Amino acid sequence: MTRLMKHRLFWPVFSLLALIVINTIARPQFIKITMRDGEFYGALIDILRNCAPLMLVALGMTLVIATRGIDLSVGAVMAVSGAVTLTIIDGSSSPGSTSTVLVAILAGIGVSLVLGLWNGFLVAVLDIQPIIATLVLMLAGRGVALLITDGFITTVNSEPLNFVATGYLFALPFALFIWLAAAAAIAIVERRTALGVLTEAVGINPEASRLAGVRSRGIILGAYVASGTLAGIAGIIYSSNIRAADANAAGDLIELYAILAVVLGGTSLMGGKFTIAGTVIGVLIIQTLDSTILFLGVSSAQSPVFFAIVVVIVVLIQSPRVHQWGRALTGGFRTRPGTEVRNDAEVTA
Amino acid sequence: MERPILELTGATVYFGADAALDGVDFRLFPGEVHSLMGENGAGKSTLIKAITGALQLTSGELRIDGEVMHFGSPHDAQEAGVRAVYQEIDLLPNISVAENISLGTEPRRFGLIDWKEMRERAHAVLADLGLDIDPASILGRHSLAVQQLVAIARAISTEARVLVLDEPTSSLDLDECAELFRVIRDLKERGVAIIFVSHFLDQVYEICDRVTVLRDGKLVGEYLTREFLRIDLVQAMLGRSAESLRARPRLHLADERSTEPFLSARAVSVGSGINDADVDMIEGEVLGVAGLLGSGRTELARALTGIDKLDGGIIRIQGTDESLGNPRSAISLGVVYSSENRRTEGILSELSVQENITLALQAERGVFRRIRPARQRELAMSWVDALDIRPPDLDRPAGTLSGGNQQKVLLARLLALSPRVLVLDEPTRGIDVGAKVEVQNLVGELADNGLSVMFISAELEEVLRVGNRVLIVQDGRILDTVPSEDLTADSLTALVARPEAV
Structure with a gap:
């Protein structure tokens, strides 16, 4: 049990399970999954579907944070990619054709990749502080999206586009497969190649890594490109869901929720050691909380405060300091303070 | 004998099941400089932490002026007049020197900080240390050596009765050391009791009155420095015969090699750090580099290994001109560098x-x-x-x-x-005697196996012992390259220290 508790994902998983249990106690149908027309439905399925945009953004954010950076522009990139994709579909003669939608989606993702490259260029080549470098695009990006959509909310009715966010594949939401594929691809690339350890090295100490011959510039650039591309996909899912490109509302504040998810998952904002599984759990915590608010019928006036209170509680549950107090209160076993702090610092800091 | 200002009896500290400090007695008298010696892991830092309140004793007693004390935090220790300066400077680089010195004890007027008073106070204590810098300047702009002295200034700016100096000289050059020792003697005159921890035996013998030796968390003994032979001190610290640790002498390759150097640098310049330097590194040879801090020894090492870009000159590897624009290209040619800053660049x-x-x-x-x-x-x-x-x-x-x-x-x-050229910048700094000798021997073995090694150290004796030839650097220029058998520790010191001697 103690060994289990020492695992870096123990407290994030614990928080997630606690939220699910509380929801189920409040309204037992929360846990219920039903089969209708060969497709699964239920609150849990909704969570897995609706979390897709935040999940993609948070996965990219994890890589950027691991290099000691931060990407504030993800929300703006989402807006741009949605605007590009929907404007192309809107302007085409056959908005319902799959090939049109595919081309539009690839264009949206391509533009996002270039925006990620721009961020990476500012940070890795020009050596601008990440928070400032990505702030540029955060502010400018929505303006670009407005230019693309001519200041209007472009609405589109296209069956193949709708499928991205609301379609079903093998009885499960298609969006779930998108983020599962992204998470798996990132986990495999990071851990089956040397990218993961070299990223951590750059994040822990860029100069020491340079002296050891690590190409830190390429690694940092790559992280921002990944973050931009994933944000682009997230933007398309978002637009597909509302069937419109809304330059102002798309990805609004998502950068902050993504950072929150990364930290809840146990990756330190100081860079270095990171965990993809942790980020997945962090996003699920936030999304579960979001549906808790809907599910418990918290009024929209109260929901931000409710959300904040629960986040504070989740953060406290994961705090090593609180664990120490807990142990002191229960008069539990004596532990070595030194190692305790070290183990946990990595998890929460 | 007068009463000790600080006395530990039966001091024991457990980390889990391991005793880091096991029943150690220690006493410190006013107006003495007392060295604490031992290998890494002997319990020196644990003992210092217990004295400065950073750690609490599992059992045993700590008395200050005969009174039993319990330090719950470093703050309690400071209240009792125990101040410490650590090897890793714990100051704030982004605020001014004066603010650093007064941090936590800022002079106040009507509840607001009295900046004028703060600067004057800082000026006075810096002048005491013979340090002529502007108290309003930002700390981070100064060299490590100056920052170290500011840390000491901070410690003595309040009424310190016990001053702990943990490796205070590791980033200081000879002049700065001399200056620090002058300050230490001065403090001693004023009755301050000083605990001095250093790996440099020379310094211990120069400045300390008594020495307490620890090994594996236990007390070995307390000795008067002037009666304690150096060889006995090393033996006490290591607990094994010092003979077995003595670095093996390097085989000197007798014949003048006609072979071409593996790496040769001509007229290499980088900024104002190193100018017009010519270096030849031969396979199977250790090239020692002797020079003071700031002489350009580190700049030379970084220039040869592609860490810094050259402003002038060429580097040839096995006769071919190569441009070592970055560490990667140097590594691919078999040229590697180990930085002097283990923590920040290693x-x-x-x-x-x-x-x-x-x-x-x-x-x-x-x-x-x-x-x-x-x-x-x-x-x-x-x-x-x-x-x-x-x-x-x-x-x-x-x-x-x-x-x-x-x-x-x-x-x-x-x-x-599998490098061909190994450039080691201060590889033995801040490590204990046993490990030091191991590193020295290893360097010798590597050279015997055909590597070309550059060995930079502030300890001239070490450079002399390990190097086949010694390159002397001064003010960014290479003064000379001398076979080490033609040098003695004294003659090398003279060469390194005084330009007019040549």
């Missing part, structure tokens, strides 16, 4: 020992040609065995190892690249 503390050892090799192979985990373990383990890295735990974060073992991990990282 070890990646949160990565495991294994990841640290295999990092450079992995970086050279590239992202997509990952070394298989089994191969990584095997490789790392072979270096852990070969260099006797302790504890031999590959999964441990490298930052938790002692300084000497971290240094060995860094050496392993470079050696895993």
Whole structure:
């Protein structure tokens, strides 16, 4: 049990399970999954579907944070990619054709990749502080999206586009497969190649890594490109869901929720050691909380405060300091303070 | 004999089941400089932490002026007049010198900080230390040596009765050391009791009245420095015969080699750090580099290994002109560099020992040609065995190892690249005597195996012992390159220290 508790994902998983249990106690149908027309439905399925945009953004954010950076522009990139994709579909003669939608989606993702490259260029080549470098695009990006959509909310009715966010594949939401594929691809690339350890090295100490011959510039650039591309996909899912490109509302504040998810998952904002599984759990915590608010019928006036209170509680549950107090209160076993702090610092800091 | 100002009896500190300090008695009298000696892990830092309130005794008593004290925090210790200056400077680089000195004890007027008074106070205490810098200047702009002196200024700015100096000289050059010693003597006159921890035996003998030796958390003994032979001190610290530790003399290659140097640099210049330097590095030879801090010894090393870009000059490897624009290109030519700043430019503390050892090799192979985990373990383990890295735990974060073992991990990282030229900048700084000798011997063995090694050290005796030839650097220029058998410690000191002597 103690060994289990020492695992870096123990407290994030614990928080997630606690939220699910509380929801189920409040309204037992929360846990219920039903089969209708060969497709699964239920609150849990909704969570897995609706979390897709935040999940993609948070996965990219994890890589950027691991290099000691931060990407504030993800929300703006989402807006741009949605605007590009929907404007192309809107302007085409056959908005319902799959090939049109595919081309539009690839264009949206391509533009996002270039925006990620721009961020990476500012940070890795020009050596601008990440928070400032990505702030540029955060502010400018929505303006670009407005230019693309001519200041209007472009609405589109296209069956193949709708499928991205609301379609079903093998009885499960298609969006779930998108983020599962992204998470798996990132986990495999990071851990089956040397990218993961070299990223951590750059994040822990860029100069020491340079002296050891690590190409830190390429690694940092790559992280921002990944973050931009994933944000682009997230933007398309978002637009597909509302069937419109809304330059102002798309990805609004998502950068902050993504950072929150990364930290809840146990990756330190100081860079270095990171965990993809942790980020997945962090996003699920936030999304579960979001549906808790809907599910418990918290009024929209109260929901931000409710959300904040629960986040504070989740953060406290994961705090090593609180664990120490807990142990002191229960008069539990004596532990070595030194190692305790070290183990946990990595998890929460 | 008068009453000790600070006395520890039966001091014991447990970390889990291990005793870091086991029934140690220690006393410190007013107006003395007392050295605490021992290898890394002997319990020196634990004892210092107990005295300064950073750690609490599991059992035993701490008396200040005969009164039993319990320090719950460093703050309590400071209240009792115990101040400490640590090796790793714990000041704030982004605020002014004066603010650093008064931090926590800012002079106030009507509840607001009295800036004028603060600067005057800082000026006075800096003048005491013979340090002529502007108290309003930002601390981070000054050299490490000055920052170290500011840390000392901070400690003595309040009424300190006991001053702990933990490796205060590791970043100071000869003049600055002399200045520090003058300050220490002055404080001693004023009745301050000083605990001086240093790996430099010379300094211990120069400045300390008494020495307490610890080994494996236990007290070995307390001695008067003037009656205690150096060889006995080393033996007391190590608990084994000092003979067995003495560095093996290097075989000197008798004949004048006609072979071309492996690496040769001509007219190399980088900024104002090093000018017009010519260096030849020969296979199978250790080239010692002697020079003061700031002489350009580090700049030379960085220029030869592609860390810094050259402003002028050429570097030839086996007769071919090469441009070593960055560490990567140097590494691919077999030229590797180990920085003098182990903590900031070497070890990646949160990565495991294994990841640290295999990092450079992995970086050279590239992202997509990952070394298989089994191969990584095997490789790392072979270096852990070969260099006797302790504890031999590959999964441990490298930052938790002692300084000497971290240094060995860094050496392993470079050696895993099978380099041809190894440039070591202060590889023995801040590591204990035993590990030091091991590193020195290792350097010799590597050269015997055909590597060309550059060995930079502030300790001239070490340079002389390890190097086949010694390159003397001064004010950014290479003064001379002399075979080490033609030098003595004294003559080398004279060459390094005084330009007019040549």
